[in-house]
Amino acid sequence: MIYVMDFVAKTLFSLKKMLSSGSRQSVLGLDIGSSAVKVVQLRKEKERAILETYGEIALGPYGNVHIGQSVSLSNDKIVEALKDLLREANVKAKRTAVSIPLKSSFITVINIPVLPDKNISEMIQLEARRYIPVPISEVIIDWWIFPEEEIVEEEKEDKDGRKFMKVLLVAIHKDTISTYKKIVSELGLELENFEIESFSMIRSSVGRDASPVAVVDFGASATNVAIVDLGTMRSSYSVNKGSQDLTLALSSSLGVDFKRAEEMKREIGLSDLPEHKEIVSIMEPILEYVFTEIKSVIMDYQKKNKQSVNHVFITGGGALLKGLIDFSVKHLAVEVTMTDPFLKTEYPAFLGGVLRKTGLSFSVAIGLALRELQ
Numbered sequence: 001m002i003y004v005m006d007f008v009a010k011t012l013f014s015l016k017k018m019l020s021s022g023s024r025q026s027v028l029g030l031d032i033g034s035s036a037v038k039v040v041q042l043r044k045e046k047e048r049a050i051l052e053t054y055g056e057i058a059l060g061p062y063g064n065v066h067i068g069q070s071v072s073l074s075n076d077k078i079v080e081a082l083k084d085l086l087r088e089a090n091v092k093a094k095r096t097a098v099s100i101p102l103k104s105s106f107i108t109v110i111n112i113p114v115l116p117d118k119n120i121s122e123m124i125q126l127e128a129r130r131y132i133p134v135p136i137s138e139v140i141i142d143w144w145i146f147p148e149e150e151i152v153e154e155e156k157e158d159k160d161g162r163k164f165m166k167v168l169l170v171a172i173h174k175d176t177i178s179t180y181k182k183i184v185s186e187l188g189l190e191l192e193n194f195e196i197e198s199f200s201m202i203r204s205s206v207g208r209d210a211s212p213v214a215v216v217d218f219g220a221s222a223t224n225v226a227i228v229d230l231g232t233m234r235s236s237y238s239v240n241k242g243s244q245d246l247t248l249a250l251s252s253s254l255g256v257d258f259k260r261a262e263e264m265k266r267e268i269g270l271s272d273l274p275e276h277k278e279i280v281s282i283m284e285p286i287l288e289y290v291f292t293e294i295k296s297v298i299m300d301y302q303k304k305n306k307q308s309v310n311h312v313f314i315t316g317g318g319a320l321l322k323g324l325i326d327f328s329v330k331h332l333a334v335e336v337t338m339t340d341p342f343l344k345t346e347y348p349a350f351l352g353g354v355l356r357k358t359g360l361s362f363s364v365a366i367g368l369a370l371r372e373l374q
Contacts, residue, residue: 218318269322
């Protein structure tokens with residue numbers, strides 16, 4: 001049985017007639033979330049990213065829970081859901097990039113002495129042992145060295161005059177990689193790359209802003225925050241509350257089932273009408289906790305880097321909550337913008353309204369596919 005989100009199904013099937021047969025130029029972005037899986041297929045044409053198809057399928061019913069609920073599934077069930085999605089979305093491409101959840105990874109920025117290129121790798125491997133909280137043998141690590149012009153003067157050398165370079169250090173557990181490799185193999189796809197979801201989200205959501213910005217991804221079970229400067233992530237943090245927590249709170253407080261609570265959340269949101277006061281008051285404490293954490297991340301970055309973060313971009317399926325922008329501005333006291341992940345792709349004009357409304361859920365999948373086209 002196939003469980004496709006209603007709004008996606010309408011778009012999915014209207015796109016089928018327009019699909020190419022798929023080729024080596026077509027690529028897939030595959031985002032395996034906690035409550036749903038999403039896929040985006042793009043192709044490159046004269047340096048343009050062309051949307052060929054996309055789709056989203058809820059994982060809840062595969063684990064005997066409601067649509068919208070987070071669920072822990074066996075690999076076999078995830079593969080079953082993905083096969084249903086790829087079939088219904090009429091996916092033809094084989095080249096695939098897959099997202100890695102932020103909670104399954106480790107990201108930090110470290111300083112190391114300026115060294116000859118041949119010694120940098122060895123130094124980073126040694127330094128990584130000091131920061132990564134599990135044995136190095138259990139993870140795969142990668143890194144990126146910040147250009148010197150992006151480092152503030154006081155961080156370039158210590159009090160003894162020794163010069164330093166700033167490095168973004170990333171680690172992913174080998175077991176996680178192994179699990180996703182197996183899933184992709186069983187789907188008959190060709191695995192091109194893995195990428196931590198925050199990097200994909202940033203690629204589809206923001207450009208190379210002249211000053212630091214924050215990108216907030218409202219997922220079902222968590223809210224991920226990233227500070228981005230000149231297109232590069234400088235710090236990240238995951239808040240253990242997401243849109244599902246709002247639904248669960250409504251369900252518990254009002255004595256309704258999850259499905260009805262989800263409907264109320266979507267229909268009413270943060271309405272300021274008197275008759276909706278009780279519903280809003282149930283959700284507000286959770287949102288206030290989330291935004292307190294977001295503000296703390298921003299303030300911490302500003303303090304450490306002596307740079308202001310005056311713009312926040314919001315994305316993710318949970319960002320569709322009515323009234324969230326006003327709530328964000330009130331609690332963060334900065335400019336807040338809803339992203340348009342499909343902005344960097346071309347698609348039939350008649351899909352514009354639908355994609356602007358639903359595209360927030362696809363920021364990671366689109367970012368993955370865009371990477372493969374670059």
